[in-house]
Amino acid sequence: MTFINKQRFLTELSKFLTFLSDDERQQVLMKFGEIFDAAPNQDELLGALVSPLKVTVELSRAYSRGGLQQALDRSVELSGVDLSAAPPPPSPAAESVGADIYAAIGSAVEEAFESAAEPAAEPAAPAPAESVPVEPAEPVPAEPIPAEPVPAEPVAPSPAESVPVEPAAPVPAESVPVETAAPVPAEPAVPEFEDTEPEEFFDEAADEAVPQGEYRAKPAALMFFILLFVPLGLVGIAVLLCVGAALIAVAAAAIGSGVFAVSLAFSGMAVFADIIMTIGVALVCLAAGVLFLWLALWFLIRSVGGLVRGILHLGKKWCYKEVSAG
Amino acid sequence: MKTIWRVVGLIALGALTLGAVCIVVGLITGGSIDRIIDALFANYDVDYYLKICQQFVGTLF
Numbered sequence: 001m002t003f004i005n006k007q008r009f010l011t012e013l014s015k016f017l018t019f020l021s022d023d024e025r026q027q028v029l030m031k032f033g034e035i036f037d038a039a040p041n042q043d044e045l046l047g048a049l050v051s052p053l054k055v056t057v058e059l060s061r062a063y064s065r066g067g068l069q070q071a072l073d074r075s076v077e078l079s080g081v082d083l084s085a086a087p088p089p090p091s092p093a094a095e096s097v098g099a100d101i102y103a104a105i106g107s108a109v110e111e112a113f114e115s116a117a118e119p120a121a122e123p124a125a126p127a128p129a130e131s132v133p134v135e136p137a138e139p140v141p142a143e144p145i146p147a148e149p150v151p152a153e154p155v156a157p158s159p160a161e162s163v164p165v166e167p168a169a170p171v172p173a174e175s176v177p178v179e180t181a182a183p184v185p186a187e188p189a190v191p192e193f194e195d196t197e198p199e200e201f202f203d204e205a206a207d208e209a210v211p212q213g214e215y216r217a218k219p220a221a222l223m224f225f226i227l228l229f230v231p232l233g234l235v236g237i238a239v240l241l242c243v244g245a246a247l248i249a250v251a252a253a254a255i256g257s258g259v260f261a262v263s264l265a266f267s268g269m270a271v272f273a274d275i276i277m278t279i280g281v282a283l284v285c286l287a288a289g290v291l292f293l294w295l296a297l298w299f300l301i302r303s304v305g306g307l308v309r310g311i312l313h314l315g316k317k318w319c320y321k322e323v324s325a326g
Numbered sequence: 327m328k329t330i331w332r333v334v335g336l337i338a339l340g341a342l343t344l345g346a347v348c349i350v351v352g353l354i355t356g357g358s359i360d361r362i363i364d365a366l367f368a369n370y371d372v373d374y375y376l377k378i379c380q381q382f383v384g385t386l387f
């Protein structure tokens with residue numbers, strides 16, 4: 001159970017360490033691997049670390065202050081584990097088990113990625129650790145790891161499913177302190193941003209794919225259209241302007257009446273009830289004036305603009321013909 | 327446009343409601359329309375303005 005928690009902690013931590021490069025992230029994970037190995041009680045260690053997110057925040061602050069070394073030192077501080085008092089280097093079999101931890105993390109994330117890529121596929125079966133090829137560097141015959149088979153976690157409920165991860169290139173064996181010839185798969189890099197918008201909305205190539213034609217004018221139709229529709233359009237615009245002016249006049253009359261009523265209420269009235277009534281009439285007149293004024297402006301904008309656009313559209317349709325560019 | 331329509335409508339509706347309330351309150355508290363018309367004709371030369379309006383309409387039609 002402790003091993004599972006450790007594996008999950010490292011997996012979650014590797015997802016959060018996006019501000020580090022692959023090599024730096026690998027070093028931090030190796031450091032935490034050493035810390036977990038040196039810890040006398042891993043449950044207490046996990047309690048001291050609280051959560052991968054909290055560790056990530058602390059590491060981020062330390063990294064911004066002093067770089068990777070500061071982050072590694074901070075990792076040791078957070079854990080409270082004395083690495084100098086760590087037990088002697090483990091045996092080759094133990095090293096293989098230690099290497100399997102990172103291999104299992106990598107395989108678990110890879111399986112999560114594959115299952116996310118294949119939605120119809122069934123949930124990934126637990127991958128036994130024996131499937132990870134581990135070959136010792138020395139000619140000592142490789143021993144299987146029967147002591148602690150490392151089952152990869154079923155990734156079905158893992159949040160990694162919702163985040164498509166891409167496994168990074170394997171880290172060379174020289175950068176791994178564990179002496180094993182097998183390349184340790186690097187922790188998958190979580191993409192920080194994935195563009196899920198359809199490309200056709202922003203892709204200029206999609207616009208270029210639409211055949212662009214040229215328009216050629218038909219002189220006779222153009223002359224006829226200008227002679228006929230320019231005067232008609234002008235007349236139409238004049239009529240619309242007159243209607244708009246009438247609406248503006250009504251609005252002005254209403255607003256003027258309201259102002260007039262207000263002045264009457266405060267100049268020639270003696271009874272309070274009459275003053276209140278006159279102010280009420282003034283407010284009604286002002287409301288109608290504001291409404292008519294905006295109605296006139298809206299009518300002018302929409303009608304005159306629409307008439308001009310309609311005439312131009314009609315002229316383009318009648319007087320121009322489209323010639324393919326090719 | 328929709329925003330402007332909404333703002334203008336709200337202003338007009340508010341003024342209209344307030345005006346209606348004022349008229350009703352004035353009528354309830356003893357206001358008289360005849361008295362208001364008398365005050366209007368007593369303070370302003372309304373006939374003059376009516377004549378101007380009639381001349382303007384006569385020139386148009």
